[in-house]
Amino acid sequence: MTQNNNIFEQSLDQNAANYAALSPISFLERSAFVYPHKTATVNGNIRKNWAEVYDRCRQLASALNKRGITKGQTVSIIAPNISEHFEAHFGIPMSGAVLNSINTRLDAEAISFILQHAETKVLLVDREFSEVAEKALKMVPNKPLIIDIDDPNYVGGHLIGELTYDAFLEEGDADYTWSVPDNEWDAISLNYTSGTTGDPKGVVYHYRGAYLNAVSNVMSWNMVNHPVYLWTLPMFHCNGWCFPWTIAATSGTSVSLRQVRPELIYDLIKTEKVGYFCGAPIVLNMLNSASQELKAGINHEVKVMTAGAAPPAAVIQGMEEMGFKVTHVYGLTETYGPSVVCAWHDKWDDENEAQKAKLKSRQGVRAPMLDELMIADPSTLIPVPKDGKSIGEIFMRGNLIMKGYLKNTSTTNAAFKGGWFHSGDLAVWHEDGYIEIKDRSKDVIISGGENISSIEIEDILYRHPKIQEAAVVAKHDDKWGETPCAFITLAPDAELTEQEVINSCKDNMANFKAPKTVIFGELPKTSTGKIQKFVLREQANDADRL
Incomplete structure (x- = not known):
């Protein structure tokens, strides 16, 4: 019998007192306990504090369980950036189910594919998307339970489900006892890519990655406690880059935005004192192009996080000249959203505005919770020189990488070949270690x-x-x-x-x-x-x- 001579492994086992699986749902419970009366969500004139949101999320989880939803089953949602969508990021995982937030811009055929591939058991639908949802459901042989989100701030659409979201919550218990997952490797959400070779791929997130990327967002952006965050970024996109969980971690305020229009954005920035929002370069360009009248009256710092197609330096410069502070990030659906950040250096403060914008337009370095990042030859995995000229593929690995693709073993294996996640994006490595995308190997x-x-x-x-x-x-x-x-x-x-x-x-x-x-x-x-x-x-x- 082999004797264990490692003194640090003798009677030092994991137990309930010293170990818990990482879960972003714990952020919600803490905010409700520490700051119960702080405003958690804003949707028009409807405001709810953290205690109320926590109770509603527990009701949602309880109601799902009472309807027979168990661990590992999919609950999908088609909704804009409203409070119910925010609550779904907590209530659905609390039940043990897996959250699937569907791109609201998809057509009926694509939505039908997702519902069938994900084996959706329950579908939450906002009235705005009732028509496309009805068309999609006609193509689904095994119909899920349909629950309508009847947002009083929206006029239009119609109810297509068995009951409304608020009526469904009444079936649940506000004192529902939830638990962290048995294993932080369990699936928390399912996000579909747009599909580069046919049907979209289902990207599966685990609790550990969702927790760590929520924290990584806080660190990357130097977020203060109680931030006011405006939802210009769709929640269906990589679970809003994990920001529902980030907002809970910082006991912040989630400000709804159904339509991304400059007059609405500027109005909410001023009236709600919004300090943070995310968006693609098109959103920044839209804000740059707005009238001076709309831009006037912002007397506090606003931080912007942008990603997507590499933002032109001129767009970043325009935002900075308005007094907005821009942080450029990069990631993919497979990396929980932002996993690379253009971290700023104080020595760059002395550069002129054009040069600072050029520096910020680079994708950057690994985010705090990403373990490794490199630019390498896609065949040999040998890193390219840091000369700003040699092109290679972006590779990443660590806790901010997906579990894999749902029901797609071969594609999962190909994505992880050689022990790295293959991004498919081509970039150069600058001398200072910052990466810059030059092309996309995927079309x-x-x-x-x-x-x-x-x-x-x-x-x-x-x-x-x-x-x-x-x-x-x-x-x-x-x-x-x-x-x-x-x-x-x-x-x-x-x-x-x-x-x-x-x-x-x-x-x-x-x-x-x-x-x-x-x-x-x-x-x-x-x-x-x-x-x-x-x-x-x-x-x-x-x-x-x-």
Whole structure:
């Protein structure tokens, strides 16, 4: 029998007194205990404090359990950035179920796929999305329980469910006893990518990663206690970059925003004293372009976190000149949102505004809770030189990486090949260790912060009887960051206009995914017949300069 000679492993086991699985739900319980009367959520004139939110989340969890929802089952939600969506980030995991927040911009076919792939048992639907939800549900053989979110601040839509959200809460107990997961590796949420090769992939988050990225957000942004956070970033996007849990960790205030419009944003910044918000470069550009009248009257510091398509330095400079402090981050759905941050150095304060904006436009270094980050050769995993010129793929590993893709073992294994997460994004490594994206090995178009699959658009185009060949690439756009540009070779003797192509796409997919530009002609190919997309990207972005 082998004797253990390590004195630090003798009678020093994990037990209930010295170990608990990490869970971001604990942040909610603490805020309700320490700051019960502090405002937790704001939705129009409806305000709830942390004690009230905690009770409502426990009621939601209890009601789900009473309806037979158990550990490992999926509860989906289609809703804007309102208080009920915030509560779902706590109440659903409290029940043991897995939260699936669905992109509100998707069409019925995509939503139907997600509901079936996730095996959704309960679906929460805001009235604004009742029509698309009804269409999607007609394609789902095993119907989930439908619960309507009947937000009094919204006019329109209709109720499609068995009961309303508030009525459902009444079925639950406010004193419901919840527990942390048995294992922090358990799934807490399911987020679908936009799909680069066909159907979207289901990215599974674990409790540990959700907890740590919530804390990482606080550290990356130097967040104060009781921050007032405005929801310009969709909660369906990587669970709002984990900010529902971050707000609970800091006992802050979650300010709802159904529609991302500059007049609403500026008004709420002033009236609610908003100090923090996140958004894609398109949101920043929209705020930059607003009238001076809207911008006037902000007398406190506002911090902005941006990611998506790399923000132009001019956009960052415009925000900084308004007095907003911009932090640039980078991440993917697979990394819980932000896992890389352009951490600032005091020595850069002396640079001119243009140079500071250029420095901030780089993606940066690993966030506090990301373990490792490198730029390397995708085949050998050998790091590239830190010379700002050598291009490699971005690789990450650690606690801020997903569990994997739901029901997709081969793709999960490929993503983790060699013990690193393969981002598919190409970048350079600067001498100071900061990374900067130069291209995307996956042909994903990031438009207004949302991923659009070029392959999905090409599939629609190839269905058209008058189109012989098609390829879609990203085209730079000052407003959206990137937009889809379609290159098309028509069938012999066929005729199509640009608008007819765009309309055909809009008839078969979510409108925001449709090409904004169509260019007709022969497609450049390699000797083996492969379409040269890098040539098309150059042509797409040169078109405006011709």
